[in-house]
Structures are given as structure tokens and as C-alpha cells.
Amino acid sequence: MTGDYRFRDRAGPLIAEIDEALERGEIDEAGWHARVADIIGPAYLGAATPQAQSGFSGDAAGWVHARGLIADAMDRDGTFLDVGCANGLLMETLVEWCAAKGIRIEPYGLDIVPELAALARTRLPQWADRIFVGNALTWSPPLRFDFVRAGLEYVPPRRRRDLVDHLLADVVAPRGRLILGVYADADPTRPGLEEIVRGWGFTIAGHVARPHRTRVEEMQRVFWIDRA
Ligand SMILES: C[S@@+](CC[C@H](N)C(=O)[O-])C[C@H]1O[C@@H](n2cnc3c(N)ncnc32)[C@H](O)[C@@H]1O
Numbered sequence: 001m002t003g004d005y006r007f008r009d010r011a012g013p014l015i016a017e018i019d020e021a022l023e024r025g026e027i028d029e030a031g032w033h034a035r036v037a038d039i040i041g042p043a044y045l046g047a048a049t050p051q052a053q054s055g056f057s058g059d060a061a062g063w064v065h066a067r068g069l070i071a072d073a074m075d076r077d078g079t080f081l082d083v084g085c086a087n088g089l090l091m092e093t094l095v096e097w098c099a100a101k102g103i104r105i106e107p108y109g110l111d112i113v114p115e116l117a118a119l120a121r122t123r124l125p126q127w128a129d130r131i132f133v134g135n136a137l138t139w140s141p142p143l144r145f146d147f148v149r150a151g152l153e154y155v156p157p158r159r160r161r162d163l164v165d166h167l168l169a170d171v172v173a174p175r176g177r178l179i180l181g182v183y184a185d186a187d188p189t190r191p192g193l194e195e196i197v198r199g200w201g202f203t204i205a206g207h208v209a210r211p212h213r214t215r216v217e218e219m220q221r222v223f224w225i226d227r228a
Helices: 009-023 029-045 060-073 089-100 114-123 125-130 157-171 193-199
Strands: 078-083 105-111 131-133 145-150 172-183 206-211 219-226
Touching: 009 029, 029 114, 060 089, 060 145, 060 172, 060 206, 060 219, 078 089, 078 157, 089 105, 105 114, 105 125, 114 125, 114 131, 125 131, 145 157, 157 172, 172 193, 193 219
Parallel strands: 078 105, 078 145, 105 131, 145 172
Antiparallel strands: 172 219, 206 219
């Protein structure tokens, strides 16, 4: 599945090499996560803007356009966990976007890079005790969340279905929602991420898409799965 869909902003080609090293048996899964963290950590921690500290290459207006559609998946008050929270910018801005449509969310974050979780705690001291360090694939949460957002790029390609299983079984609260994205399918001639996940047997409860702010031929997508 390596390279099937592009959803990693600028780190994509580097991470594709790491995927291939895992497939060749040169590294194990712990090594995969360590190498990804070695790329992401210094790049985000050394970045000059809050958006870049969350791995986003645009400005504040671009962030609203690119991430704002996650708010479309939020349909009621509740707790929200951002898996891969980086510096916490999505936690912070999603609260504002939801408030603007009359929804009150309580944000939480999880990141595999301890220094990024520390940065998020420093930026958002009011939520410092809600920001956790761990690998989304194996993390045991101290509570379940009504809304959980994640990206499947956070685990090696062969573990993506396991990540969906784990998040739905152990992290999303009963009657809660797993939100996947924002991502863009790289190749319109191949199955998109939503179709791949549906093919794993999950029912897609809803989805939204909007064109990229500047690359208008590219659709940015989010979809979600509801827990019984
Ligand atoms: C592109 S940033 C996402 C920033 C922001 N949440 C957003 O919506 O754009 C990806 C973050 O996921 C974290 N991450 C990657 N793999 C992870 C894993 N297996 N478990 C938890 N966090 C992970 C990275 O350290 C990084 O901070």
C-alpha cells in the first residue's frame, strides 16, 4: 500500500523510504516509528509558525481552509482527542470552530514525540494534563472520547487496519465517532482511502471534501465511522 495515497504534507517521500525499509526487513516497527519521529520532531520543533509546528506548510488562513472541515464531523458537545496533536494547534482551533456553530468540545491530545507533547503543554497550559505521550497503535487511554481524530499515516501501511480497530475498540467512547483525515488521495485511478477503509468492513457514517486552497484539482477529505 506504500504510496497509495498522499496525506503527509512535505514528509511524504521520506516516509515512503521508511515504509520500504520496513517492507525489506531492514527495520522493525519500533524502528519505523523512531525514524518517522526523527524526521517530524526536529522539523516541527524548529518551525517558526504554529501551523508549521503542526506540520502544515501554509499560513493561518490556509490552516482554517485545510483543517476547518474537521469541524463538519462534529455534531454535538463532547470530548475530542486529536491523535497526533503535535503543538496542539488543532485542539485549540477546533474548539473555536465548533463554538462558532454552537458546539462545545473539551479537547485532548496524544503525540508519539515527547518534545511535541511538551510544546503543546507549554502553548496550552490550561489543558496540560490532557496532553499525553504514546503510540496511537498501542496507547491505553485514561478515558474514552466522544470524538477521536487520527491519520492512518501514523502507522506502517500494514498496521492501518489495526489502528482503526484499536481506536474504535479502546479509545472511542460508546456511541462516539472516529474521524479520519484530513488527507488527499494521490491517484484518482486507484481506490481512495475511504474506499479502502470501507473494504475492511467498516461502515462510513459520513464524509466531507473541499478543494485544496491553491491546488484546486486536489480534494482534501475527511470521513468518519460511528461506534455502536
Ligand atoms: C501532521 S502532524 C498532525 C498535526 C495536527 N493534529 C493536524 O491535524 O494537522 C502529525 C503528528 O502525529 C504524530 N504521530 C505520528 N505517529 C504517531 C503515532 N503512531 N502515535 C501518536 N502520534 C503520532 C507526530 O509526532 C506529529 O506530531
